Amino acid sequence: MVSVFRLPASLQTDNDQQGWLDLSDLDGVRIDPFGMGVLNDGTPFLTQRGLAALCGVKNAHIGTISSQWSEPLPKPRINKIRDIxxxxxxxxxxxxxxxRANNRVIYAYREEISLAVIEYYAFDAGQFCQPEARDNFRVLAKKGFRDAIYESVGYTPEQGLTEKWRAFHDRISLVYHxxxxxFFSIFKESxxxxxxLGQSGIYSSENIxxxxxxxxxxxxFWRDHDLEKIYGHRLEYKHYYPDYFxxxxxxxxTPWCYPESSLGEFKxxxxEDYIRGGKFRNYLGGQLQKKQIDAPxxxxxxxxxxLPPLLTKAANPADHI
Known part of the structure; x- marks a missing residue:
């Protein structure tokens, strides 16, 4: 079963003479051709293009919502959407x-803002209200935004999450004990x-x-502070990666394992040092620079x-999809 949304005439194809588009499942695709997608953490969203299509307006109208969002004196349209x-x-x-998807920057409008903008163009835009927005708002109100987007991109949360946690689970089965x-292992105690990280959408893999x-x-830290004199010798032990790593x-x-007497010091x-002291932040910044993770x-x-956010270079506010 698929979700059906109404698109403006400018986006209809020869097969969509009635203004209705059948969004079929797209196996394994997180962003469908009409600008609907799911973030790594399972958050559904619309791209600028997709939100414009469901509202029945031009892409530029959605772009100006973003560019005008933080103006000191917001436009009436922005104020109304904020009120919603x-x-x-x-x-x-x-x-x-x-x-970022396939080396392209995408502007993702999450569920809250997407529904507010669609509602605005459905009922609150005066002479600029759009029938497509009304029809699509009713579809989403009946089915639910999350379920509708999941169905449109063929995303099953349980299956998606299970696969994303697979590498971590497989490592646990090999080396947790x-x-x-x-002695304690760093893998287990960290x-x-x-x-x-996984709950934030950064899942363990051969790169993470x-x-x-x-x-x-x-x-x-152990060597610099000569902790061996306090807690005793550390040992090497056998650590296996899954065969697909x-x-x-x-x-x-053969990583090191450490005396259990030093576990409190490690925690x-x-x-205090790794997470709050900046090393965790540096790790994420390095992974972001290598494009192994995305900024959100x-x-x-x-x-x-x-912790305070990383400073990232702002992208051009033009839509990239």
Whole structure:
């Protein structure tokens, strides 16, 4: 079963003479051709183009909502959309978030702002109200924005999340209890960081291995402070990566495990030095620079620890899809 939305005549094809478009499932695609998509964390969104289509207006009209959103004296249209958001308990600092897909910058309008803009063009835009917006608002009100977008892009949350957590789960099954008695592994004791990253849309993979960063930084701290004299010797142990990781070619790895007597010191260091002291922020910044993660996910991970956001270069406010 698929969702059906009404598009303006300018976006109809020869097969859509009645103004209705059948959005079929697109297996494995996170952004469909009509500007509907799902962020890594499962958040549904519309692109600038997709939101304009559902509102029955030109793309530029949605673009100006973004560009005028933070003006000191907002236009009446902006004030009305903000009023709709406030009525539903939302206050947004920006109209869109920027995401990167296939090396292209996309302006993503999340559920709250998308519904507010569609409602505005359906009922509150006066002579500029659009029948497409009314029809699509009713479709979304009946089915629900999230379910409609998920169905349009062929996204099943449970399946998507299970696959994204697969690498982490497979590593757990291989090495979670592999450190010898009396010692702890960095992978196991830093799992909370890996989980927080995943909840922010940054999932463990052959490229995202946060325990390597944590292990290197902790190892340096261990040596610099000569903690061996306090807690005793650390040991190497066998650590295996899943066979689909490129790192598995050199299995078994031999990282360090540390005396359990130093676990309290490690937890304090992880919280105060690695996370709050800037190393976690530097790790995310490095992954962002290498384009292994996107900026919204990095900012969400920092926000989870109540850390200030990364400064990222602003993109041109033109729509890229």
């Amino acid at each position: 958001l406030a009525r539903d308990g939302h206050e947004l600092p920006t109209a869109h978030v920027q995401v 592999s450190a010898p008695d009396g 799992a909370e960081v890996t989980v927080t 291995v946060p325990d390597i960063s944590i292990g290197k930084c902790w190892g340096q 490129p790192q598995s070619v050199s299995n078994p790895q 304090r260091w992880l919280r 996910a990095a900012q969400q991970a920092l926000a989870a620890y109540k």
